[in-house]
Amino acid sequence: MxxxxxxxxxxxxxxxxxxxxxxxxxxxxxxxxxxxxxxxxxxxxxxxxxxxxxxxxxxxxxxxxxxxxxxxxxxxxxxxxxATGGKATASTPACAAADVRITAALQDGPPYTHIVLTAKNTTRHSCRLAGFPRVQFLESHKQDVPAVAKSKPATPVVLAAGAPAYALVKLSDGGVDEDNEPVTAFQVMLEGDATVITVTAPGTDGIAVDPAKALTGYWTYELRNGADDF
Known part of the structure; x- marks a missing residue:
């Protein structure tokens, strides 16, 4: 078992x-x-x-x-x-009369001894505004108003589309004994362009100009103290 x-x-x-x-x-x-x-x-x-x-x-x-x-x-x-200007190149065309609109305004005064010319680029491209405005105030004085060399800018003025440039123009010394003549409109030409631009003089009664004292500055981006003191 x-x-x-x-x-x-x-x-x-x-x-x-x-x-x-x-x-x-x-x-x-x-x-x-x-x-x-x-x-x-x-x-x-x-x-x-x-x-x-x-x-x-x-x-x-x-x-x-x-x-x-x-x-x-x-x-x-x-x-x-x-828009405030640029560097000039060989391809930058010169501003022609048709490219800009020029206006005039009184400066300082009274007595009003200077006006400021404004040239505004009205195109859609940049252009080079060379030299100074060729201003003729009176039919009896067909020569251009002399330019002041010290107002010449160091570099060429190049205006972008819509940008302005300025030139100061002396009318007289402001003396009562000057041979001033009334001007309601005057002529301006640009360097390299023989087209005559008619500019309306500022002021209600126009401006008083002494041809023997008139001077113009160069085109510049802005009026500069000293360089445009004439």
């Missing part, structure tokens, strides 16, 4: 061992299945990397656009700077 029981115990132990081995083999299969998961993770990594590259490319594109805007801003900045 004890011998039979002992054999039964051994048989059961053998069965348990077999089951245990089977279970271990099954566990090995589970580990293999689990090992497939990292492979899936590795496969998805290039997709994420591609997305990152695309995003970076998009950022680079935005940077390029920003750079273009800066360039546009720079261009704008050049038009603004150009």
């Amino acid at each position: 004890n011998t039979a029981l002992h054999r039964s115990t051994l048989a059961l132990a053998g069965t348990a061992l077999a089951l245990s081995l089977t279970a271990c083999q099954s566990g090995t299969g589970t580990e293999t299945s689990g090992a497939a998961k990292p492979e899936a993770t590795v496969a998805s990594a290039p997709v994420a990397a591609t997305s990152a590259v695309d995003k970076t490319a998009g950022t680079a594109g935005s940077g390029d656009s920003a750079s273009g805007s800066t360039g546009a801003s720079g261009s704008k900045g050049s038009g603004a700077a150009g």
